[in-house]
Amino acid sequence: MSEFCLKGENVHLWRGDHHVLRGVRFQVGAGECLQLTGANGTGKTTLLRTACGLAYPEGGEITWRGQNIREDMRAFHAQLAYLGHEPPLKSELTARENLHYWIGVRRRLEGRELDQALERVGGNQWADRPVRTLSAGQKRRAALAGLTLMRVPLWLLDEPTTNLDAEGQKLVGTLIDEHVQAGGVALAAVHHELAVSRPNGLRRMELTFD
């Protein structure tokens, strides 16, 4: 199989009468992180959802490792992690239970992996509390733990630093750093510049209304 590379060619998408994505082109390869910036409503989320195959572009195509993602959607999905606006957590379950069910659907968790991931995001204190009692930042951290647990080469992140304190924002930067260093690919929609310590491999793209 060819190298990790997510590529969008002339992607068009409408929402009703609104032409949201107007021939968007992008390319992120192994060891790269592409930051999507742009005002609200310029289609950052839509682009991410299109890139992961949830939304269907009416023009153009998206390829992963040189193959249109629609050709083998499941194999493509097995290689990507998508984090949306909301952390996909159930408020009645604890953070640990949430991760167990969320990640368990994708892959078998081994040994102390879950503990380590929670530790990594500073979750020792609250891992066993119901998510309902956690702050928005803690929920976001739990979601980041899930992200690292998926162990997939492609990350698609929608505003990963929302609700995070300075330290948490740094954590996002470090996680992306490590991911990219290991040869992974990241595509992130952001409002604020990511706190990435090794800026080589970091690229920016701005979406505008025209």
Added chain:
Amino acid sequence: MRHFLDMGGYWPFVWPAYAVTFAVMALNIIWARRLLKRSRKEALRRLTIGGTEK
């Protein structure tokens, strides 16, 4: 003619049945034309507003 309209005494059933059916057909014609007219107007409006692509 009287005989025909009487429908052997069944006129209160036969004629309303035909009336309803033809009313439905007439309505279908009217609705279809109205839909087409509205869609044309709407398409024109879109062309003038979002006239970025010609």
Added chain:
Amino acid sequence: MTDSGTMMPPVRPAFDSASDATHPAVTALAAARLVLARDLKLAFRKRSQLVQPLAFFAIVTTLFPLGVSPELSRLRPMAAGVLWAAALLASLLALEMLFRDDAQDGTLEQYALSGGSLTWLLAAKTAAHWLLTGLPLALMAPLAGIALGAPNGAVPGIVVSVAVGTVALSLIGSIGAALTLGIRRSGALLSLLTLPLDIPVLIFGARATELAIGGEAYGVPLQLLAAVAVLGLTLAPLAAAAAVRINLE
């Protein structure tokens, strides 16, 4: 020499960059079992939602004696119909919540992007829905039946027919719930979509119950009911998965 090297925790490879299989994959069945376990656990953490359809069922069956007559001889002929209409509405009531929460918090998205079969995961969710509403309804139905004049001997027949019928109801309902999950205040629309499709279940189920109450053999309608359930089992999760994908677009 480099201080960073010693500070790093033992890093396991984030992914295997050479192969396509990036991790030990989970079989569809194992994933489905996990979803089922999760939904059951969630339901037991908020019990009020569990009880509501059952209470609804009890209230509706209580209305009929009050509205018609307290005489069991007059209630008995309509007991099967009342039971089934009430069961249909109770199962419908619970349907609205089937995918709602998971759609709102992004869990459905994660399922759709899991790389596994969305159909299986939704089948598991529907199975959980049946275990939480259909099965309790089947266990409660004989009580209501007896209250409406059914003899004690009818109990197994009522339980079996309601249990099999609610499997079909949950499956058909999962399609409606998936189709309307993006729509606000979808209750009335959901009924309009689902109830006409439920009619065969109502007919065969009510007939089986009626025969059971009358002390007759109810094998034929029960088999027809089971056939509908099996057909639903094979097709409904596929349709629901398609509908969920459409609503995530």
Added chain:
Amino acid sequence: MAWTWFHRLASPPHVYRLSARLTPWLAWPAALLIVAGLIGGLWLAPPDYQQGDGYRIIYVHAPSAWMSLFVYTTMAVAAGIGLIWRMKVAHAVAAASAPVGASFTFAALVTGSLWGKPMWGTYWQWDPRLTSELILLFLYLGYMGLRSAFDDVQRADRASAVLAVVGLVNVPIIHYSVVWWNSLHQAPSLMYLGKPTMPPSMYVPLLIMLVGFTLFYGAVLLVRLRGEVLSRERAASWIREAVRA
């Protein structure tokens, strides 16, 4: 590719122009056949030996009932094609069909009950045909209700298509279960005619009406289709000419 001719045929501008051109070719024969059927059914056909002139309702009831099923099938098949191949024109056909089918289902119900009154002494009997017709009307209403619940045409198309296909799988099951249910309770059923065999003077007008109604559906469908195709196109250059024309 072997599919290119198909795609060209199904391209919106082509469909729009073709529908405009074909409409009169369906509408006039439809009108002619329906008038001929009316003359044949109301004047030329002899009265039935049991139902007298009351049976003449068949010339509007049966074609309406036929339409209700035929349009539903067309709609569901088109919706399925649209779903599988992401073909906008197929979705447009489905969207254009629903109100036509629903209205004829309504006509079939009303004419059926008007026919039932002199036979049963009541306007409504739970006979299998009328009951199935009623359920079919609910299926149509559900389809149109779901469609109108979405703001986005694309999503409405695709979601309602799933429902139409599921409905199509269910229609035979519903019909069978209703017939089965009816046979248990021995309710009277709508007897179409007293005699087992119809003379040609009776059934020829019926056939003419069936064809006439079907052509009428075709003509209405083509007009609606143009509207539906237009509302699915965005700022394409062909629209300007098409709308002016």
